[in-house]
Amino acid sequence: MSHHKVRITVNGTAGEDEVEARQLLVHYLRETRALTGTHVGCDTSNCGACTVMVDGRTVKSCTVLTVTADGTDVLTVEGLDEEGEMSPVQKGFQACHGLQCGYCTPGMVMSATGLLLEQPDPDDDAIREGIEGNLCRCTGYDMIVDSVRWAAAHGGAGTAATAHAAHAEGS
Amino acid sequence: MVGASVVRKEDPALLTGRGTFVDDIRLPGTVHMVFVRSYLAHARIVSIDTAEAARLPGVLGVWTHADLEGLPATRSVPGMERPCLATGKVHFVGEPVAVVVATDRYLAADAAEAVVVEYEELPVMASIAAATAEGATPILDGLPSNVVLEQQLSATDAEAELAAAPHRLAFALVNQRCAAVPMEPTVCLSDWQSSGLTIWGTSQTPHHMRNEIAQMFGLSQQEVRFVAPDVGGGFGAKASFYPEFLLTAELSRRLRRPVKYVETRSENMTSMVHGRAQQHDVEVGFDDEGRLLALRVRITQDCGGWPDATGIGLPTLTSFMSGGCYRIPTIAPSFRSVVTNTTPVGSYRGAGRPEASYMIERVVDHVAAELGMDPLEVRRANFVQPGEMPYATQFEGIVYDEADFPGCLDKLLEHVDYEALRTEQAALRNDPEAPLLGIGFSTFVEMGGFGPTPLFEQFGYVGGWESANVRLNVDGSAVIKVGTSPHGQGHQTAFAQIVADQLSVPFERITLIHGDTATVQEGIGTMGSRGVPVGGSAVFKAANKVRDKAIRIAAHMLEADESDIELADGRFSVRGAPQQGVDMAEVAVRAFKPHLLPDGFDLGLDETAFHEPSNLSYPSGAHCCVVEIDRGTGKVRIRRYVAVDDCGTVINPLMAKGQIHGGVAQGIAQALIEEVTYGADGQPGAGTLVDYTLPSSKDLPRYETDHVVTPTSFNPLGAKGLGESGATAAPQAVVNAVVDAMGHLGVRTIDMPCTPQKVWRTLNAALASQSESAHQNGS
Numbered sequence: 001m002s003h004h005k006v007r008i009t010v011n012g013t014a015g016e017d018e019v020e021a022r023q024l025l026v027h028y029l030r031e032t033r034a035l036t037g038t039h040v041g042c043d044t045s046n047c048g049a050c051t052v053m054v055d056g057r058t059v060k061s062c063t064v065l066t067v068t069a070d071g072t073d074v075l076t077v078e079g080l081d082e083e084g085e086m087s088p089v090q091k092g093f094q095a096c097h098g099l100q101c102g103y104c105t106p107g108m109v110m111s112a113t114g115l116l117l118e119q120p121d122p123d124d125d126a127i128r129e130g131i132e133g134n135l136c137r138c139t140g141y142d143m144i145v146d147s148v149r150w151a152a153a154h155g156g157a158g159t160a161a162t163a164h165a166a167h168a169e170g171s
Numbered sequence: 172m173v174g175a176s177v178v179r180k181e182d183p184a185l186l187t188g189r190g191t192f193v194d195d196i197r198l199p200g201t202v203h204m205v206f207v208r209s210y211l212a213h214a215r216i217v218s219i220d221t222a223e224a225a226r227l228p229g230v231l232g233v234w235t236h237a238d239l240e241g242l243p244a245t246r247s248v249p250g251m252e253r254p255c256l257a258t259g260k261v262h263f264v265g266e267p268v269a270v271v272v273a274t275d276r277y278l279a280a281d282a283a284e285a286v287v288v289e290y291e292e293l294p295v296m297a298s299i300a301a302a303t304a305e306g307a308t309p310i311l312d313g314l315p316s317n318v319v320l321e322q323q324l325s326a327t328d329a330e331a332e333l334a335a336a337p338h339r340l341a342f343a344l345v346n347q348r349c350a351a352v353p354m355e356p357t358v359c360l361s362d363w364q365s366s367g368l369t370i371w372g373t374s375q376t377p378h379h380m381r382n383e384i385a386q387m388f389g390l391s392q393q394e395v396r397f398v399a400p401d402v403g404g405g406f407g408a409k410a411s412f413y414p415e416f417l418l419t420a421e422l423s424r425r426l427r428r429p430v431k432y433v434e435t436r437s438e439n440m441t442s443m444v445h446g447r448a449q450q451h452d453v454e455v456g457f458d459d460e461g462r463l464l465a466l467r468v469r470i471t472q473d474c475g476g477w478p479d480a481t482g483i484g485l486p487t488l489t490s491f492m493s494g495g496c497y498r499i500p501t502i503a504p505s506f507r508s509v510v511t512n513t514t515p516v517g518s519y520r521g522a523g524r525p526e527a528s529y530m531i532e533r534v535v536d537h538v539a540a541e542l543g544m545d546p547l548e549v550r551r552a553n554f555v556q557p558g559e560m561p562y563a564t565q566f567e568g569i570v571y572d573e574a575d576f577p578g579c580l581d582k583l584l585e586h587v588d589y590e591a592l593r594t595e596q597a598a599l600r601n602d603p604e605a606p607l608l609g610i611g612f613s614t615f616v617e618m619g620g621f622g623p624t625p626l627f628e629q630f631g632y633v634g635g636w637e638s639a640n641v642r643l644n645v646d647g648s649a650v651i652k653v654g655t656s657p658h659g660q661g662h663q664t665a666f667a668q669i670v671a672d673q674l675s676v677p678f679e680r681i682t683l684i685h686g687d688t689a690t691v692q693e694g695i696g697t698m699g700s701r702g703v704p705v706g707g708s709a710v711f712k713a714a715n716k717v718r719d720k721a722i723r724i725a726a727h728m729l730e731a732d733e734s735d736i737e738l739a740d741g742r743f744s745v746r747g748a749p750q751q752g753v754d755m756a757e758v759a760v761r762a763f764k765p766h767l768l769p770d771g772f773d774l775g776l777d778e779t780a781f782h783e784p785s786n787l788s789y790p791s792g793a794h795c796c797v798v799e800i801d802r803g804t805g806k807v808r809i810r811r812y813v814a815v816d817d818c819g820t821v822i823n824p825l826m827a828k829g830q831i832h833g834g835v836a837q838g839i840a841q842a843l844i845e846e847v848t849y850g851a852d853g854q855p856g857a858g859t860l861v862d863y864t865l866p867s868s869k870d871l872p873r874y875e876t877d878h879v880v881t882p883t884s885f886n887p888l889g890a891k892g893l894g895e896s897g898a899t900a901a902p903q904a905v906v907n908a909v910v911d912a913m914g915h916l917g918v919r920t921i922d923m924p925c926t927p928q929k930v931w932r933t934l935n936a937a938l939a940s941q942s943e944s945a946h947q948n949g950s
């Protein structure tokens with residue numbers, strides 16, 4: 001198995017690592033960068049637990065080979081904090097009880113954040129559409145929809161994600 | 172604070188990616204275990220060649236059952252214990268045959284691919300029909316057939332009563348096999364050191380796992396520590412014991428390194444226990460008014476390839492609950508458990524009760540259709556009335572607690588304009604372009620608050636009680652330790668609410684420790700909706716013990732009589748003299764000053780309590796589902812879903828709503844979407860999330876919820892539990908609605924899941940037979 005050098009910025013921190021050609025980005029983030037907030041829930045890109053933002057766009061990191069993410073800027077759930085404060089989306093999930101076991105949650109929060117970057121004021125249908133690729137087995141989704149609507153009314157995607165997206169746009 | 176919608180304490184960590192799930196735990200030197208699993212459903216193992224795998228880079232070893240001589244089997248019914256790796260034979264696709272350990276998961280997976288297993292195929296029996304056919308090969312060695320357990324749970328088979336009833340109706344129901352699919356699959360990490368063994372695992376029952384493992388290895392319990400940290404959903408399926416717990420432990424012992432196992436989703440789909448998988452043959456006798464006179468249910472439980480300790484008990488629970496919330500003079504349940512070449516079946520959200528609820532709620536709708544009565548009238552004619560509570564069913568020990576079945580239905584109808592819906596339904600039927608409208612009800616009762624000990628022992632647990640310890644620190648903050656181990660239920664928050672009330676300590680200053688056998692002395696676990704009714708009751712009792720002791724200290728400090736001490740806003744004061752008082756922290760400090768307390772006073776404010784429920788609790792409710800069926804495609808759209816639940820005292824309405832939503836979602840999914848299928852060759856038709864469809868945000872409706880509160884007298888909180896209610900109530904509400912939508916065409920039944928194809932076929936068959944009979948009548 002061939003090895004490759006990659007430079008990936010994660011949550012604002014640059015890193016240079018040697019990775020195996022077949023390594024998935026989700027494993028790179030979890031193992032190499034020790035950011036275990038991003039979860040794995042399936043082998044087939046169906047569940048969305050591994051959703052992160054790469055250069056301003058949400059992707060399922062279990063479908064991305066680390067080598068193809070060379071040179072990118074990645075934002076994970078750990079990067080959404082705003083000086084120790086949760087982002088509006090994170091706060092919305094707490095306020096509206098949008099999580100139970102919390103396993104799908106990091107991916108769900110990233111998808112919701114991505115949705116609010118694109119559509120700052122989505123209606124319920126748009127929210128359901130926006131998180132359709134993220135499966136949650138605990139909540140039945142209703143309160144997740146409420147959470148995202150709450151976030152839209154209280155600051156949207158948040159400053160960290162907005163800055164990340166703007167940076168990606170600019171580069 | 173009990174009754175307040177406080178937001179959860181557990182959320183910030185989970186929302187910022189700083190929760191701790193098992194796979195997040197990093198121990199230096201950890202190596203990775205990967206299974207070699209059977210790709211055949213039934214076969215004799217001729218040989219296993221591990222030589223090439225063992226030579227691959229990074230590989231530390233490859234083991235088969237023969238290399239692990241003496242490793243014990245998993246507890247089950249005597250004679251049906253499952254070995255941790257297949258010995259001689261495989262029973263289902265996905266059964267582990269060998270294990271590989273390597274320095275990294277990718278290398279371990281490579282090596283597992285290189286293990287060559289030679290099989291000799293045996294006849295596959297992947298269904299109940301095949302496993303019980305004449306001349307079927309027994310799957311379990313040493314047994315004469317695949318029917319492993321048969322029981323009649325009543326004195327009569329009700330034949331006489333059925334024959335005497337004015338009307339008699341027989342039909343068959345299928346409660347299809349479902350998968351729990353917690354978003355986090357099974358993961359474990361074992362670290363065997365000279366001081367003992369520590370296992371971090373995805374489990375609902377850490378103490379039970381500790382006990383099993385200690386016994387299997389002949390270790391004392393203090394040498395085994397089982398930790399269930401954050402667990403990503405369990406739904407009953409994480410209450411079972413899995414071979415990986417034992418194998419990672421054994422290999423850690425041999426390799427002297429921590430060994431981790433992380434299941435892939437496709438492994439999870441064939442390896443984690445499935446749920447439901449029952450067939451029912453039902454006969455009901457009734458009179459002209461729709462009163463149910465006799466009910467006979469013959470249940471066939473598909474156990475899968477190895478009978479699971481809990482799975483084998485499922486039809487008993489179904490039998491106990493077969494009367495639902497109705498007064499039926501004679502109920503005759505019996506069951507047989509059948510082994511098949513499929514994944515083992517165990518508990519899944521509601522475990523045995525949703526099956527009963529589905530059956531009896533389909534029965535009342537069948538009776539209504541037969542008599543041309545309204546389904547609500549049949550329900551009303553049969554409800555056990557509130558004045559009859561507690562209601563002793565014919566099954567010993569099954570006594571329904573306080574409930575108001577008709578009251579739940581009335582409350583439901585406050586939300587649903589039933590007459591308007593029926594009018595609309597009739598109008599839409601006449602418009603060939605419009606969808607068909609269906610209205611379905613479910614008035615249900617189920618079991619929660621699992622215990623008491625004699626019942627729970629049967630499932631292999633030490634007891635049916637739960638334990639809690641409450642400790643007041645010297646600064647007046649509090650720590651709770653509980654034996655229940657949550658996986659999304661919000662125990663941190665709910666239990667802190669209970670203690671905040673009892674001790675008048677601010678909610679923010681209370682923390683919870685759970686899921687670690689090194690810190691929590693004893694516990695049973697979280698399943699059977701026992702978190703609040705049993706765990707919460709133990710917390711309540713422990714907090715009260717602390718409170719009583721604190722009052723004694725305060726009385727001493729204030730030189731007052733104990734009976735005159737009042738506790739409010741964290742301050743103890745003397746009744747009638749509110750200026751005279753001491754606060755909680757002062758009392759807590761004093762608890763450690765022997766020279767300032769009466770002689771012989773037991774120091775500290777640290778109390779443990781157990782709660783043994785004297786009975787199960789019986790959550791109940793009434794749900795209504797309104798569906799629209801597209802005539803062209805057969806697609807069922809849920810237009811409204813209204814749930815009225817009676818779970819007794821509600822600790823936190825926000826979390827209660829969440830639990831109802833989640834359960835209803837799983838129930839709707841069972842009714843419309845989910846099914847684990849097998850080919851005749853035992854190959855799973857649902858091995859990934861591509862072919863096993865979980866509902867997404869677009870597949871599910873908004874839910875409307877409300878409560879009737881009838882506190883149970885069987886525990887001090889009055890809480891009945893509600894984790895399983897939604898999954899128990901929803902399937903029949905949906906299916907009754909689907910059948911109702913086509914009722915005018917003579918449709919009486921449809922099996923779950925009501926997929927568009929199945930509904931479309933049912934609809935068109937009904938239309939065809941209708942036009943045929945119209946044709947015959949006309950000619």
Ligand code: FES
Nearest residue numbers: 041042045048062
């Ligand atoms: S783990 Fe990436 S989509 Fe499921």
Ligand code: FES
Nearest residue numbers: 100104136137138
């Ligand atoms: S909160 Fe458990 S899977 Fe979504």
